[in-house]
Each structure stands twice: as C-alpha cells, then as structure tokens.
Amino acid sequence: MMLLELDRVQAFYGRSQALFDVTFQMAKGEVVALMGRNGMGKTTTIRTICNLLPAQGGTIRFAGQDVRRLPPYRVARLGVGLVPEGRRCFANLTVEENLLATARAGRWTLAAVHTLFPCLAERRSQLARTLSGGEQQMLAIGRALMTNPRLLILDEATEGLAPVVRQDIWAAVRALKEEGQSILIVDKTLGELLPVADRCVVLEKGQTMWQGKPAALDPQTQERFLGV
Numbered sequence: 528m529m530l531l532e533l534d535r536v537q538a539f540y541g542r543s544q545a546l547f548d549v550t551f552q553m554a555k556g557e558v559v560a561l562m563g564r565n566g567m568g569k570t571t572t573i574r575t576i577c578n579l580l581p582a583q584g585g586t587i588r589f590a591g592q593d594v595r596r597l598p599p600y601r602v603a604r605l606g607v608g609l610v611p612e613g614r615r616c617f618a619n620l621t622v623e624e625n626l627l628a629t630a631r632a633g634r635w636t637l638a639a640v641h642t643l644f645p646c647l648a649e650r651r652s653q654l655a656r657t658l659s660g661g662e663q664q665m666l667a668i669g670r671a672l673m674t675n676p677r678l679l680i681l682d683e684a685t686e687g688l689a690p691v692v693r694q695d696i697w698a699a700v701r702a703l704k705e706e707g708q709s710i711l712i713v714d715k716t717l718g719e720l721l722p723v724a725d726r727c728v729v730l731e732k733g734q735t736m737w738q739g740k741p742a743a744l745d746p747q748t749q750e751r752f753l754g755v
C-alpha cells in the first residue's frame with residue numbers, strides 16, 4: 528500500500544483555481560521533492576493534503592484512507608506532520624512547551640529531539656519568539672517529529688536561513704531519511720534538495736508535469752519547469 532496517493536487533485540481559492548491535476552504517489556520511507564517555480568502550487572498541494580484547504584476534485588489517500596473529508600487535526604492524528612512555510616511556532620510558549628504541545632508516544636521524545644537539535648535543549652526554557660530563524664525552524668521540525676508522524680512534510684525547509692544553519696537543517700533531513708522517515712519536501716536550493724530526494728514531482732500551473740528520479744531530471748526539464 529502506498530503511504531500517500533494524490534489522484535487528479537483540484538483546489539481553488541475562491542473562484543480562482545490553483546490546482547488542476549496533481550497526481551503522484553509516495554511509498555513508505557521515500558523522500559519526495561515537490562518542485563516547481565513560484566506560484567505553481569507546491570504550498571497549495573501541501574495544504575490540501577492536510578485539508579487546510581479542501582480539495583474540490585480528485586482523491587487524496589493517506590495510508591489507504593480517504594482523508595479528503597477529515598478535518599486537519601484528524602489528518603495530523605493519522606500521521607501527517609507538517610512544518611509549514613514560515614515555521615509558525617507558538618511564539619509565547621517556551622521551546623519545551625512547543626515540543627510537548629503536540630507530543631504523542633513513539634520514537635520521538637523530548638530527549639530524541641534534543642539529540643537531533645542540541646540547541647533546543649540549551650534553549651528549552653526560552654520563549655520561542657526569542658529564537659533565531661534557524662532555531663525556530665529546528666523547533667518547528669522538532670514539534671512535527673514529536674507527533675511521531677508517518678509522513679513529515681517540510682514546506683520551504685531552509686528558506687531565509689543563513690548558510691551555516693541551512694547545513695544543520697540538511698544534516699537533520701539526511702539523518703531522518705537514513706532512519707527511514709518518509710518526507711515530502713519543498714525547497715528552492717536544488718543543489719541540496721536533489722541529493723536527498725529519492726524522487727522528484729514537478730508542478731507547473733497546478734499540474735504534475737514531470738516525475739522521476741533526481742538523476743533523470745535533465746537540463747531541458749530543469750530549464751522548462753524550474754527555470755534553472
């Protein structure tokens with residue numbers, strides 16, 4: 528059984544159609560890079576998977592279950608852990624309170640997250656809003672992991688972060704991949720993204736236009752759909 532299956536997904540903002548035909552599948556343990564230029568529908572696709580924006584057509588199945596009519600908290604409970612664009616930590620809670628807010632029993636405990644991101648242990652009593660951008664991203668990832676998700680979704684994993692901090696985030700993504708964590712990831716730095724991806728799904732104007740292994744992503748495809 529596939530972990531995630533999207534079939535001909537459509538979505539709208541009001542009357543304006545953002546997704547026309549998003550179709551792809553993810554197996555357990557895969558790292559899939561969701562790609563495409565700005566405004567092509569990556570964030571919208573992620574929002575429909577979590578049902579933060581209802582899909583108006585097509586089907587979305589997670590671990591074999593139709594999730595299109597489930598409220599976002601139920602999708603999360605089924606095992607979809609989202610790290611949204613812009614991180615969205617609870618600003619006025621401490622680092623530790625942020626991590627514990629969504630915790631569910633499993634491999635990811637406070638101690639395990641502290642091992643992955645030692646700075647979160649050092650800053651455990653600080654309010655989230657006092658963290659740097661990189662630390663907030665680590666906190667957002669840690670918080671998603673604390674739900675022990677079957678699928679981790681990272682939207683703009685390293686956007687706006689200093690190069691050194693980016694390397695920490697990529698190191699964490701590689702470590703997660705190595706232990707078999709399924710990850711759907713969006714990021715603009717293709718040089719970092721492609722080496723960790725098992726497969727790429729490329730969107731163009733709300734449609735999946737290309738799918739395949741990173742090695743098969745030829746220069747013409749990159750130029751045509753990614754503007755590289």
Ligand code: ATP
Nearest residue numbers: 540543544545563564565566567568569570571572
């Ligand atoms: P980016 O990298 O810029 O975030 P993206 O691939 O994630 O791009 P989306 O944010 O999913 O793209 O946007 C897809 C389309 O939906 C775009 O045409 C965008 O203008 C439109 N859109 C996104 N958010 C909204 C919104 N809240 N209201 C109306 N239209 C929106």
